[in-house]
Amino acid sequence: MITQFTNDGLTFDVDDAGDPAAPAVILLHGFPQDRAAWAGVAADLVRHERRTLAPDLRGYSPGARPRDRRRYALDLLAGDVIALADAAGLERFDLAGHDWGAALAFHVAGRHPGRVRTLTALSVPHRGAWASAARSGTQLWRSKYIALFQLPALPERVLARGIEGFLLRSGLGPEHARRYAERGRRHELDTALNWYRAMRLPAVFPRVAVPTLFAWGDGDEYVTERLARRCGSWVDGAYTFEILRGVRHWIPEMHPRLAAELILRPR
Structure with a gap:
């Protein structure tokens, strides 16, 4: 069992639960979450005889908060996930992600198909799908926060003052909203904004060949x-698209058993 791993001169915290010999699932959180977003999901997966590894990703772990947005390129973030797998002794693993963690999970599966058995992505699709859909109509309006988070200085003030109400209005429960808001008030999430600021960097989005389930509420x-x-x-591999009726964005926190069931579903 591990509690930390290192990559690119950075040190990451990780929750490692379950039998070390069991099939492993790596769980990637989004913004403004942390590894605790997966606590309920991990508990259910462990009951189903899985090992779970949930890291605080780059920008979130105290020892992994570089200020330079160039250090948040997707290839570097994917390298962090592979470093975790190596540190845990995993030749292959199942991979699940939510929100930004889902976008990263698609990238890891595309770049390292030999390491990923199955991919489960929640709420946010492959980055390549955004190319045209995010530039017009309703999606452009829904994505306006992305442009806000790429600005200098202002997003940090938003995180420090108004993020709790923003999270509550979007369906996150009070306990989690308070936790993430408190981290924002302590400026522990300032570097996490670099995930958005790095979107302006040139990037190639690889296609995915591993068995994939994408669930959207x-x-x-x-x-x-x-x-x-x-x-x-x-x-390009086996693909399932699941529409979750009546479900909002925060699937791991608000619907942990459902998230675990989706991860465990045979491909």
């Missing part, structure tokens, strides 16, 4: 159904 405030349905065009 039809109550999601940030991703339209039109965009969600585009995700499958970036997956």
Whole structure:
């Protein structure tokens, strides 16, 4: 069992649970979450005889908060995930991600298909699917926060003062909203904004060949159904698109058993 791993001169905290010999699932959180977002999901997966590894990702762990946005390129973030797998002794693993963690999970699976057995992405589709859908209509309006988070200085003030209400209005429960808001008030999330600021860097989004399930809630405030349905065009392997009726954005925190069931579903 491990509690930390290192990569690129950085040190990451990780929750490692379950039998070390069991099939492993790596769980990637999004913004403004941390590894605790997966606590309920991990507990259910462990009951189903899985090992779970949930890291605080780059920008979130105290020892892994570089200030330079160039150090948040997707290839570097994917390298962090592979470093975790290596540190845990995993030749292959199942991979799940939510929000930004889902976007990263697609990238890891595309770049390292020999390491990933299955991919489960929640709420946010493959980055390649955003190319046209995010530039017009309803999706453009829903994505306005992305432009805000790329600005200098202002987003840090938003995180420090107003993020709790923002999270509550989008369907996150009070306990988690308070936790993430408190981290924002302590400026522990300032470097996490570099995930958004790095979106302006040149990037190539690889296609995915591993068995993939993408689940999207039809109550999601940030991703339209039109965009969600585009995700499958970036997956060449076996693919399942699941629409979760009446479910909003925060699937791991608010629907942990459902998230675990999706991860465990045979491909």
